Amino acid sequence: MIDVTLITERLLLRLPTAQDWPAYRDFYASDATRFTGGPYTPKQAWSLFAADRGHWDLKGFGWFMLDDGSGAVGACGLHHPPHQAEIEIGWNTFPAAQGKGYATEAATAALDWGWTIIDAPGIVSYIDRNNVASKAVARKLGASWTGEMAAHDPDCEIWAHERPA
Amino acid sequence: MTSLLLTTERLILRKPDARDTEAAIAFMTSERARHVGGPLDERQAWRAHAKMVGHWVLRGFGLFSVVDKATDRTVGISGAYYPIDWPEKELGWHIWDPACEGKGIAYEAALAARRWAYEDLGWTTAVSYIAPENDRSIALAKRLGATLDEDADRPGHSPCLVYRHPAPEALS
Numbered sequence: 146m147i148d149v150t151l152i153t154e155r156l157l158l159r160l161p162t163a164q165d166w167p168a169y170r171d172f173y174a175s176d177a178t179r180f181t182g183g184p185y186t187p188k189q190a191w192s193l194f195a196a197d198r199g200h201w202d203l204k205g206f207g208w209f210m211l212d213d214g215s216g217a218v219g220a221c222g223l224h225h226p227p228h229q230a231e232i233e234i235g236w237n238t239f240p241a242a243q244g245k246g247y248a249t250e251a252a253t254a255a256l257d258w259g260w261t262i263i264d265a266p267g268i269v270s271y272i273d274r275n276n277v278a279s280k281a282v283a284r285k286l287g288a289s290w291t292g293e294m295a296a297h298d299p300d301c302e303i304w305a306h307e308r309p310a
Numbered sequence: 311m312t313s314l315l316l317t318t319e320r321l322i323l324r325k326p327d328a329r330d331t332e333a334a335i336a337f338m339t340s341e342r343a344r345h346v347g348g349p350l351d352e353r354q355a356w357r358a359h360a361k362m363v364g365h366w367v368l369r370g371f372g373l374f375s376v377v378d379k380a381t382d383r384t385v386g387i388s389g390a391y392y393p394i395d396w397p398e399k400e401l402g403w404h405i406w407d408p409a410c411e412g413k414g415i416a417y418e419a420a421l422a423a424r425r426w427a428y429e430d431l432g433w434t435t436a437v438s439y440i441a442p443e444n445d446r447s448i449a450l451a452k453r454l455g456a457t458l459d460e461d462a463d464r465p466g467h468s469p470c471l472v473y474r475h476p477a478p479e480a481l482s
Protein backbone atom coordinates (compact mmCIF):
# COMPACT_ATOMS: atom_id res chain seq x y z
CA MET A 146 0.00 0.00 0.00
CA ILE A 147 1.25 3.41 -0.97
CA ASP A 148 2.55 5.81 1.65
CA VAL A 149 4.15 9.22 1.21
CA THR A 150 5.14 11.83 3.75
CA LEU A 151 6.37 15.34 2.96
CA ILE A 152 7.86 17.66 5.55
CA THR A 153 7.92 21.45 5.31
CA GLU A 154 9.10 24.05 7.78
CA ARG A 155 5.88 23.97 9.79
CA LEU A 156 3.82 21.12 8.36
CA LEU A 157 3.71 17.40 7.95
CA LEU A 158 1.91 16.27 4.79
CA ARG A 159 0.69 12.72 5.27
CA LEU A 160 -1.99 10.40 3.96
CA PRO A 161 -5.44 10.72 5.56
CA THR A 162 -6.33 8.31 8.36
CA ALA A 163 -9.53 7.58 10.27
CA GLN A 164 -8.33 9.95 13.02
CA ASP A 165 -8.70 12.90 10.64
CA TRP A 166 -12.40 12.31 10.11
CA PRO A 167 -13.84 14.70 12.76
CA ALA A 168 -11.77 17.64 11.48
CA TYR A 169 -12.59 16.78 7.88
CA ARG A 170 -16.31 16.45 8.64
CA ASP A 171 -16.44 19.78 10.46
CA PHE A 172 -14.67 21.57 7.64
CA TYR A 173 -16.94 20.12 4.98
CA ALA A 174 -20.00 21.05 7.03
CA SER A 175 -18.87 24.66 7.08
CA ASP A 176 -19.49 27.50 4.66
CA ALA A 177 -15.76 27.48 3.92
CA THR A 178 -16.48 24.79 1.29
CA ARG A 179 -18.93 26.96 -0.67
CA PHE A 180 -16.52 27.21 -3.61
CA THR A 181 -16.08 23.46 -3.84
CA GLY A 182 -19.65 22.24 -3.76
CA GLY A 183 -20.33 22.49 -0.02
CA PRO A 184 -21.50 22.63 2.65
CA TYR A 185 -21.80 18.84 2.86
CA THR A 186 -23.77 16.60 5.20
CA PRO A 187 -21.70 14.13 7.25
CA LYS A 188 -22.85 11.34 4.92
CA GLN A 189 -21.64 13.23 1.84
CA ALA A 190 -18.43 14.28 3.59
CA TRP A 191 -17.59 10.70 4.56
CA SER A 192 -18.04 9.59 0.96
CA LEU A 193 -15.65 12.33 -0.14
CA PHE A 194 -13.20 11.49 2.62
CA ALA A 195 -13.16 7.78 1.78
CA ALA A 196 -12.90 8.58 -1.94
CA ASP A 197 -9.99 10.97 -1.29
CA ARG A 198 -8.21 8.19 0.55
CA GLY A 199 -9.08 5.62 -2.11
CA HIS A 200 -7.66 7.93 -4.78
CA TRP A 201 -4.16 7.23 -3.43
CA ASP A 202 -4.47 3.51 -4.03
CA LEU A 203 -6.13 3.88 -7.42
CA LYS A 204 -3.82 6.53 -8.85
CA GLY A 205 -0.62 6.45 -6.80
CA PHE A 206 -1.11 10.04 -5.70
CA GLY A 207 -3.76 12.05 -3.92
CA TRP A 208 -4.60 14.57 -1.24
CA PHE A 209 -2.49 14.83 1.89
CA MET A 210 -3.71 15.95 5.26
CA LEU A 211 -1.76 18.91 6.63
CA ASP A 212 -0.68 18.50 10.21
CA ASP A 213 1.00 21.33 12.14
CA GLY A 214 1.46 19.31 15.31
CA SER A 215 -2.01 20.14 16.61
CA GLY A 216 -3.71 17.65 14.28
CA ALA A 217 -5.23 18.08 10.82
CA VAL A 218 -5.42 21.74 9.81
CA GLY A 219 -6.14 21.38 6.13
CA ALA A 220 -5.64 19.27 3.04
CA CYS A 221 -3.66 19.59 -0.13
CA GLY A 222 -2.57 17.39 -2.97
CA LEU A 223 -2.88 16.13 -6.49
CA HIS A 224 -5.89 14.46 -7.92
CA HIS A 225 -7.17 13.28 -11.24
CA PRO A 226 -10.66 11.81 -11.27
CA PRO A 227 -11.67 10.85 -14.82
CA HIS A 228 -14.12 13.70 -15.32
CA GLN A 229 -11.32 16.26 -14.98
CA ALA A 230 -9.23 16.84 -18.07
CA GLU A 231 -5.93 17.39 -16.30
CA ILE A 232 -4.12 16.55 -13.10
CA GLU A 233 -5.04 19.14 -10.51
CA ILE A 234 -3.31 20.45 -7.45
CA GLY A 235 -5.76 21.69 -4.85
CA TRP A 236 -5.62 22.96 -1.30
CA ASN A 237 -7.76 24.04 1.59
CA THR A 238 -7.03 25.24 5.09
CA PHE A 239 -9.47 24.66 7.92
CA PRO A 240 -10.84 27.95 9.34
CA ALA A 241 -8.86 27.87 12.60
CA ALA A 242 -5.57 27.63 10.68
CA GLN A 243 -6.21 30.20 7.98
CA GLY A 244 -4.07 33.30 7.48
CA LYS A 245 -0.79 31.55 8.32
CA GLY A 246 0.32 30.76 4.81
CA TYR A 247 -0.16 27.04 5.34
CA ALA A 248 -1.84 26.48 1.97
CA THR A 249 1.05 28.05 0.06
CA GLU A 250 3.63 26.20 2.13
CA ALA A 251 1.91 22.85 1.66
CA ALA A 252 1.10 23.33 -2.03
CA THR A 253 4.70 24.29 -2.77
CA ALA A 254 5.87 21.00 -1.31
CA ALA A 255 3.09 18.99 -2.98
CA LEU A 256 3.87 20.57 -6.34
CA ASP A 257 7.62 19.88 -6.03
CA TRP A 258 6.76 16.28 -5.27
CA GLY A 259 4.18 16.15 -8.06
CA TRP A 260 6.70 17.05 -10.74
CA THR A 261 8.89 14.14 -9.66
CA ILE A 262 6.18 11.48 -9.95
CA ILE A 263 3.99 12.74 -12.80
CA ASP A 264 4.95 12.75 -16.46
CA ALA A 265 2.31 15.24 -17.56
CA PRO A 266 3.68 18.46 -19.03
CA GLY A 267 1.50 20.56 -16.78
CA ILE A 268 -0.50 20.54 -13.58
CA VAL A 269 -3.51 22.81 -13.21
CA SER A 270 -5.68 24.23 -10.47
CA TYR A 271 -9.40 24.58 -11.10
CA ILE A 272 -10.47 27.59 -9.04
CA ASP A 273 -13.92 29.10 -8.67
CA ARG A 274 -13.97 32.54 -10.27
CA ASN A 275 -15.02 34.08 -6.94
CA ASN A 276 -12.50 32.27 -4.76
CA VAL A 277 -10.16 35.19 -4.22
CA ALA A 278 -8.12 33.55 -1.46
CA SER A 279 -7.37 30.49 -3.55
CA LYS A 280 -6.33 32.55 -6.55
CA ALA A 281 -3.90 34.43 -4.31
CA VAL A 282 -2.31 31.12 -3.32
CA ALA A 283 -2.09 30.10 -6.98
CA ARG A 284 -0.29 33.35 -7.80
CA LYS A 285 2.19 32.82 -4.99
CA LEU A 286 2.90 29.40 -6.45
CA GLY A 287 3.71 31.04 -9.78
CA ALA A 288 0.58 29.88 -11.58
CA SER A 289 -1.44 32.02 -13.93
CA TRP A 290 -4.96 31.92 -15.34
CA THR A 291 -5.03 30.42 -18.81
CA GLY A 292 -8.03 32.54 -19.72
CA GLU A 293 -10.10 29.37 -19.98
CA MET A 294 -12.82 27.82 -17.88
CA ALA A 295 -12.95 24.13 -16.85
CA ALA A 296 -15.01 21.84 -19.07
CA HIS A 297 -16.36 20.01 -16.00
CA ASP A 298 -17.37 23.23 -14.21
CA PRO A 299 -18.04 26.47 -16.10
CA ASP A 300 -17.54 28.51 -12.89
CA CYS A 301 -13.96 27.30 -12.48
CA GLU A 302 -10.98 29.04 -14.03
CA ILE A 303 -8.08 26.90 -15.21
CA TRP A 304 -4.83 28.03 -13.62
CA ALA A 305 -1.68 26.50 -15.05
CA HIS A 306 1.48 25.57 -13.17
CA GLU A 307 4.62 25.36 -15.26
CA ARG A 308 6.96 22.45 -14.90
CA PRO A 309 10.28 23.83 -13.61
CA ALA A 310 13.07 23.79 -16.18
CA MET B 311 -3.79 -6.76 5.68
CA THR B 312 -2.22 -5.77 2.39
CA SER B 313 -2.10 -9.35 1.14
CA LEU B 314 -5.56 -10.25 2.40
CA LEU B 315 -7.09 -12.83 0.12
CA LEU B 316 -10.00 -15.23 0.50
CA THR B 317 -10.31 -18.14 -1.84
CA THR B 318 -13.26 -20.40 -2.56
CA GLU B 319 -13.79 -23.17 -5.05
CA ARG B 320 -14.38 -20.83 -7.98
CA LEU B 321 -13.48 -17.40 -6.67
CA ILE B 322 -10.79 -15.15 -5.28
CA LEU B 323 -11.84 -12.32 -3.01
CA ARG B 324 -9.25 -9.54 -2.82
CA LYS B 325 -9.19 -5.87 -1.91
CA PRO B 326 -10.48 -3.65 -4.72
CA ASP B 327 -7.92 -1.66 -6.69
CA ALA B 328 -7.28 0.05 -10.03
CA ARG B 329 -7.77 -3.22 -11.92
CA ASP B 330 -11.47 -3.01 -11.03
CA THR B 331 -12.09 0.61 -11.95
CA GLU B 332 -13.46 0.00 -15.43
CA ALA B 333 -15.84 -2.78 -14.42
CA ALA B 334 -16.96 -0.87 -11.31
CA ILE B 335 -17.84 2.20 -13.37
CA ALA B 336 -19.60 0.08 -15.99
CA PHE B 337 -21.78 -1.45 -13.28
CA MET B 338 -22.54 1.73 -11.34
CA THR B 339 -23.50 3.62 -14.50
CA SER B 340 -25.77 0.79 -15.68
CA GLU B 341 -29.38 0.01 -14.99
CA ARG B 342 -28.13 -2.97 -12.94
CA ALA B 343 -27.19 -0.51 -10.19
CA ARG B 344 -30.79 0.63 -9.71
CA HIS B 345 -31.12 -1.21 -6.38
CA VAL B 346 -27.90 0.18 -4.94
CA GLY B 347 -28.22 3.91 -5.43
CA GLY B 348 -27.62 4.03 -9.19
CA PRO B 349 -27.40 4.43 -12.03
CA LEU B 350 -24.74 7.10 -11.43
CA ASP B 351 -22.95 9.32 -13.92
CA GLU B 352 -19.33 8.49 -14.61
CA ARG B 353 -18.02 11.08 -12.17
CA GLN B 354 -20.13 9.75 -9.31
CA ALA B 355 -19.35 6.15 -10.26
CA TRP B 356 -15.61 6.74 -10.08
CA ARG B 357 -16.02 8.39 -6.72
CA ALA B 358 -18.13 5.45 -5.50
CA HIS B 359 -15.35 3.07 -6.49
CA ALA B 360 -12.70 5.24 -4.82
CA LYS B 361 -14.91 5.27 -1.72
CA MET B 362 -14.96 1.46 -1.65
CA VAL B 363 -11.15 1.47 -1.82
CA GLY B 364 -10.81 4.15 0.85
CA HIS B 365 -13.29 2.36 3.11
CA TRP B 366 -10.70 -0.36 3.65
CA VAL B 367 -8.22 2.14 5.03
CA LEU B 368 -10.66 4.05 7.20
CA ARG B 369 -12.45 1.00 8.63
CA GLY B 370 -9.84 -1.72 8.37
CA PHE B 371 -12.28 -3.87 6.40
CA GLY B 372 -14.44 -3.49 3.34
CA LEU B 373 -15.99 -4.99 0.28
CA PHE B 374 -13.82 -7.42 -1.66
CA SER B 375 -13.56 -7.58 -5.39
CA VAL B 376 -14.89 -10.99 -6.41
CA VAL B 377 -12.68 -12.46 -9.11
CA ASP B 378 -13.72 -15.46 -11.18
CA LYS B 379 -10.72 -17.81 -11.14
CA ALA B 380 -11.62 -19.21 -14.56
CA THR B 381 -11.59 -15.89 -16.38
CA ASP B 382 -9.58 -13.67 -13.98
CA ARG B 383 -12.37 -11.12 -14.30
CA THR B 384 -13.88 -9.11 -11.45
CA VAL B 385 -17.55 -10.06 -11.50
CA GLY B 386 -18.78 -8.15 -8.46
CA ILE B 387 -18.09 -7.14 -4.89
CA SER B 388 -18.93 -8.78 -1.60
CA GLY B 389 -17.92 -8.13 1.95
CA ALA B 390 -18.16 -5.86 4.94
CA TYR B 391 -19.51 -2.34 4.62
CA TYR B 392 -19.86 0.33 7.30
CA PRO B 393 -20.01 3.91 6.03
CA ILE B 394 -20.65 6.69 8.50
CA ASP B 395 -24.43 6.75 7.99
CA TRP B 396 -25.02 3.00 8.49
CA PRO B 397 -26.65 2.06 11.83
CA GLU B 398 -24.63 -1.16 12.00
CA LYS B 399 -22.15 -3.22 10.05
CA GLU B 400 -23.40 -4.76 6.86
CA LEU B 401 -22.60 -7.75 4.72
CA GLY B 402 -23.16 -6.52 1.19
CA TRP B 403 -22.81 -7.75 -2.36
CA HIS B 404 -23.31 -6.56 -5.91
CA ILE B 405 -23.01 -8.88 -8.88
CA TRP B 406 -21.69 -6.76 -11.74
CA ASP B 407 -21.63 -9.32 -14.50
CA PRO B 408 -25.08 -10.60 -15.51
CA ALA B 409 -23.45 -13.72 -16.96
CA CYS B 410 -22.57 -14.69 -13.38
CA GLU B 411 -26.13 -14.72 -12.14
CA GLY B 412 -27.86 -18.00 -11.42
CA LYS B 413 -24.63 -19.88 -10.76
CA GLY B 414 -24.36 -19.47 -7.02
CA ILE B 415 -21.40 -17.12 -7.39
CA ALA B 416 -22.86 -14.44 -5.12
CA TYR B 417 -23.72 -17.10 -2.54
CA GLU B 418 -20.23 -18.57 -2.64
CA ALA B 419 -18.67 -15.12 -2.21
CA ALA B 420 -21.03 -14.02 0.54
CA LEU B 421 -20.46 -17.22 2.53
CA ALA B 422 -16.71 -16.65 2.45
CA ALA B 423 -17.07 -12.98 3.34
CA ARG B 424 -19.42 -13.74 6.23
CA ARG B 425 -17.09 -16.37 7.63
CA TRP B 426 -14.26 -13.84 7.45
CA ALA B 427 -16.33 -11.16 9.19
CA TYR B 428 -17.24 -13.53 12.01
CA GLU B 429 -13.95 -15.36 12.41
CA ASP B 430 -11.35 -12.73 11.52
CA LEU B 431 -13.12 -9.46 12.34
CA GLY B 432 -14.95 -10.88 15.34
CA TRP B 433 -18.37 -9.62 14.36
CA THR B 434 -21.12 -11.03 16.57
CA THR B 435 -23.96 -10.08 14.23
CA ALA B 436 -24.43 -8.75 10.71
CA VAL B 437 -27.22 -7.33 8.60
CA SER B 438 -27.83 -6.84 4.90
CA TYR B 439 -29.77 -3.78 3.73
CA ILE B 440 -31.76 -4.67 0.64
CA ALA B 441 -34.11 -2.64 -1.54
CA PRO B 442 -37.63 -4.13 -1.21
CA GLU B 443 -37.88 -4.78 -4.95
CA ASN B 444 -34.47 -6.45 -5.22
CA ASP B 445 -35.79 -10.01 -5.46
CA ARG B 446 -32.46 -11.62 -6.29
CA SER B 447 -30.75 -10.11 -3.30
CA ILE B 448 -33.59 -11.05 -0.98
CA ALA B 449 -33.41 -14.64 -2.25
CA LEU B 450 -29.67 -14.68 -1.57
CA ALA B 451 -30.13 -13.31 1.96
CA LYS B 452 -32.66 -16.05 2.65
CA ARG B 453 -30.38 -18.72 1.22
CA LEU B 454 -27.70 -17.46 3.60
CA GLY B 455 -30.15 -18.06 6.46
CA ALA B 456 -30.81 -14.36 7.11
CA THR B 457 -34.26 -13.34 8.30
CA LEU B 458 -36.19 -10.11 8.14
CA ASP B 459 -35.55 -7.90 11.19
CA GLU B 460 -38.47 -5.49 11.37
CA ASP B 461 -37.12 -3.69 14.45
CA ALA B 462 -33.65 -2.87 13.16
CA ASP B 463 -32.72 0.70 12.25
CA ARG B 464 -32.30 1.48 8.57
CA PRO B 465 -29.75 3.78 6.95
CA GLY B 466 -31.18 7.30 6.74
CA HIS B 467 -34.70 7.48 5.34
CA SER B 468 -34.16 4.53 3.07
CA PRO B 469 -37.14 2.20 2.62
CA CYS B 470 -34.83 -0.84 2.53
CA LEU B 471 -35.42 -4.15 4.24
CA VAL B 472 -33.06 -5.30 6.97
CA TYR B 473 -32.08 -8.97 6.81
CA ARG B 474 -30.20 -10.22 9.86
CA HIS B 475 -27.76 -13.06 9.43
CA PRO B 476 -27.56 -16.01 11.81
CA ALA B 477 -25.12 -15.31 14.64
CA PRO B 478 -21.68 -16.97 14.44
CA GLU B 479 -22.57 -19.61 17.05
CA ALA B 480 -25.65 -20.62 15.06
CA LEU B 481 -23.46 -21.41 12.05
CA SER B 482 -20.76 -23.45 13.72
